Amino acid sequence: MAPFKKTCFLFALFFFLYANSILSQQITGAPFGFIQNLRGCHKGQNVSGLHDLKKYLEKFGYLNQNHSNxxxxxxxxxxxAVKKYQRNYHLNITGSLDSDTVNQMMKPRCGVADFVNGTKQRSHHKHSHNTRFHTVGHYKFFSGPRRWPQSQLTYRFDSSVPVPASLNLNSVIRQAFQRWAQVSHFTFQEVPANSNANIVIGFHRGSHGDGAPFDGPRGVLxxxxxxxAGNCHFDAEETWSINPGQTELDLESVAVHEIGHLLGLDHEPGKPEAIxxxxxxxxRIKRDLNADDIQGIQVLYGLQ
Incomplete structure (x- = not known):
């Protein structure tokens, strides 16, 4: 290998290893990074850090809050609780913290719990007769289910921290709402910040008055x-973008997901491709509604 090419190769290798090292440090230091140190743990052991895992599983609905964790x-x-988590995410049900389970638990995620009071939300498994779909729906609704009584919804912005102008917040959120409007009976209208609105959207950091404090980058997003209720909050400590790089989050993708909650749809851990x-x-950019998402909103509001 020529000296110049060899030097370039060594530089590229060094840069690759350095970048991976930095990324690994970021993940380990993230709110869910402690789970990495629990890899391989199983029943009968007493390992420092398991109390944090219990708090994690309690937060997302897998452990009862009435027990000491x-x-x-x-x-x-x-x-x-681990088996319940594995079953919900279609992992091997081992009951131990195997690699697949640890890797899934460490992923940054929405802060809405997967279970409420230890109970699974209302689940629907329905074959669609609409010619646009040829799948079985596995969408979920919040218990009740929870619906808006009207089809015309207003929204406004109320953030406790400055939002970078580069995010084009009004435009991005308008487009995210439009994705749901195109497949449902809803219309969405932005109103001034001092107006009454059905939905309030804001950027906040840490504790922000709703009893669900944010935990910083790479945790709850x-x-x-x-x-x-109509509240939608984004963690201002994340690196948001409208054209994300490798370490940035696409604002519209996350907004489309959260609007699904605002309209009454719950999480669907069995469909990685679903919003x-x-x-x-x-x-990653993931803005398009999946057939499962569309079926869910249409069945919830009686449009099918």
């Missing part, structure tokens, strides 16, 4: 309430 014992309740899948990837 402050110890580091891998007990029967924790094993049952955003959360939203089902009808008719309502709970986790997100940095650098």
């Amino acid at each position: 402050d110890d580091d014992e891998f007990d029967d309740l924790l094993e049952a 955003a959360h939203a309430n089902p009808p008719t 309502m899948y709970p986790t997100f990837s940095y650098g």
Whole structure:
């Protein structure tokens, strides 16, 4: 190999290894990064950090809040919670923290719990008779189910921190709403910040008054309430973008997901391609509604 080519090769290799090292450090230091240190844990062990895992599983609805989750014992309740998580995400049901389970748990995600009070939300498995779809729907609704009584909804912005002008927030959110309007009976109208509105959208960091504090980069990215509470919050500490690079989040992709919650759709962990899948990837653009998402909103509001 010529000296110049060899030098270029070594430089490229060094840069690749350095970049991967930085990314690994970012993941390990993220809010869910502690789970990486629990890889391989199973029932009967007592390992430092398991109490944090119990808090994680409690937060997303897999462990009952009535039990003490402050110890580091891998007990029967924790094993049952891990199995419940694995079943929900269509993983091998081992009850232990195998690599696939750890990798899934560490992914940045929506802050809406997968279960409420340990109970799965209303699930629908329906074959579509609409000629546009040739799939079985696995969409989920919030218990009730929760619906808006009207089809014309207003929204406004109210952030506790500055939002970069480069995000074109008004335009991006308008486009995200339009994706749902195109497949439903809803119309959405932005109103001034000092007006009453059905939906309030904002960027916040840390504790922001709703009892669900954000945890910083690479943890909970955003959360939203089902009808008719109408609050949608984004973690301002994330690196948001309208054209994301490898370490950035696409704002519109996450907004489309959260609007699904605002309209009454719950998570669908069994459909990674659906907008309502709970986790997100940095650098990825995922803005188009999946057939499952469309079926869900149309069945929820009696449009099929």
